[in-house]
Amino acid sequence: MSGIVEVNGLTKLFGDLVAVDHVEFSIAQGEIFGLLGPNGAGKTTTISMISGLLEPTGGDVLVDGHSVRTEPRAVKRKLGVVPQEVALYPTLTARENLQFWGRMYGLRGKELSSAVDEALELAGLADRARERIEKYSGGMKRRINIAAGILHHPKVLLMDEPTVGIDPQSRNHILEQVKGLRGSGMTVLYTSHYMEEVEFLCDRVAIVDHGKVIAMGTLEELRKLVGDADIVRIGVDETLAEESLVAVRAVPGVIQAERADSVLEALAADGGGALAGIISALNAAGEKVHSAEVVEPNLESVFLHLTGKSLRD
Ligand SMILES: Nc1ncnc2c1ncn2[C@@H]1O[C@H](COP(=O)(O)OP(=O)(O)O)[C@@H](O)[C@H]1O
Ligand SMILES: [Mg+2]
Known part of the structure; x- marks a missing residue:
């Protein structure tokens, strides 16, 4: 049985440093899959290779059957990405930012405006849509950042530590937002170094350290490892x-x-x-x-x- 995301032998070297070391996992359609590990474990590097931002040193990733090495454009169409760093224009309003991203994904006209409305609603910020992003709190920016990643209804959403450094209220909102995505059938790869988040959200988890997957399974399977x-x-x-x-x-x-x-x-x-x-x-x-x-x-x-x-x- 093959998953919607198949990561095979994925490896990345930066000079002598092995940032990602023969990582293997498979994510089933509709699953929330967690990548849990401390800072420097290789989570962002892994996500960047899946999304085609970084070229793997070795291995490959298949997204819905398409290879990121040989069919990067087909892979991109399937993916939404929520990067670790917020990627928004501070002087534009929330709505304008989302319109910008929507156009990047090829949305136009009515389709674009309804996608933007829907994303604002999901972020819980429809009433603040006309404000410039620079006036937003860190947590609100993150919520819009997530909204930007799902505008085009990707099959698979990659989320890189979306709750780092924000207030508890926005954090809870984001966690509920992600749970809601599962309800809509989206597949999510969620990276974090917060075990509470991963426990709350994820169906299955790969624990990573120094670029290697050191354990993988459901929460129950992982807990059993400790006896x-x-x-x-x-x-x-x-x-x-x-x-x-x-x-x-x-x-x-x-x-x-x-x-x-x-x-x-x-x-x-x-x-x-x-x-x-x-x-x-x-x-x-x-x-x-x-x-x-x-x-x-x-x-x-x-x-x-x-x-x-x-x-x-
Ligand atoms: N562009 C880069 N050049 C050199 N080393 C890098 C680069 N990006 C990441 N690294 C190193 O690779 C390792 C994994 O980093 P990263 O994937 O960002 O970890 P995480 O996201 O889990 O915190 C770290 O040791 C980091 O310093
Ligand atoms: Mg990171």
Whole structure:
């Protein structure tokens, strides 16, 4: 069974750096597929090769049966792209920006104006359509950026971290917007380094790190990779010493431990059982403990389990 997007052995070198390393995945029609990985994992490079913006060093991508290498124009017609950087003209209004993009996709006349109306409605910004983009908040710009990517009803939408750096309200709006797209039968490739978003949205997920797919499957399949382990999440000082982390790793039952900002996360076979040991190890090391909780395995714990690193930056 072949998917609407088939990524085969996709590879990109920048000099000596292997940014994307033999990546393989297949996305079924109508699926929301997540590409989850930390900054620098190769998500944008992958998306750019699928959309034809970057030439692969190796491998190929088929979109609805067309090769991005040999039939780039046919591939482009099937795709909508929401880039990581907002691509809008600040001095034009939201409507004018969407009209511009619509024309780029070959829409004209009535078809164009109804596509623009529909996209504004979906972005929840129909009433602000006459305002210049420069007056928009970051979140509103992102919503229009997404609207621009779906004007021409693409079969497949590529979204590159569409919620980075925006307010929670716009973020929720965007997540609902993407869920709504699935209802309309669109296929979505969604990249993010936020595991909550990917958990909320995606039918299947590929976890990427250093250009490689390190795990792939449904949320349930991925959670099973961690077995029955729990995550113990401890609020600590950002100045937590490396030796304290080593002490936590030595607590019986602790499989892995990592700190990101002011959160220490430990993977433990029995989180409740290991909790007391972790807290006393931290106390003995002279570290402050601000909060503590035991949570069920999630994509964050899968990532920690597979890489020994935290997904957050
Ligand atoms: N044009 C480029 N030239 C050289 N290195 C690049 C270029 N684009 C990306 N990289 C490098 O490739 C790796 C993957 O980058 P990227 O695909 O942007 O990751 P992500 O989107 O997951 O944060 C990083 O190490 C990045 O520094
Ligand atoms: Mg990126």
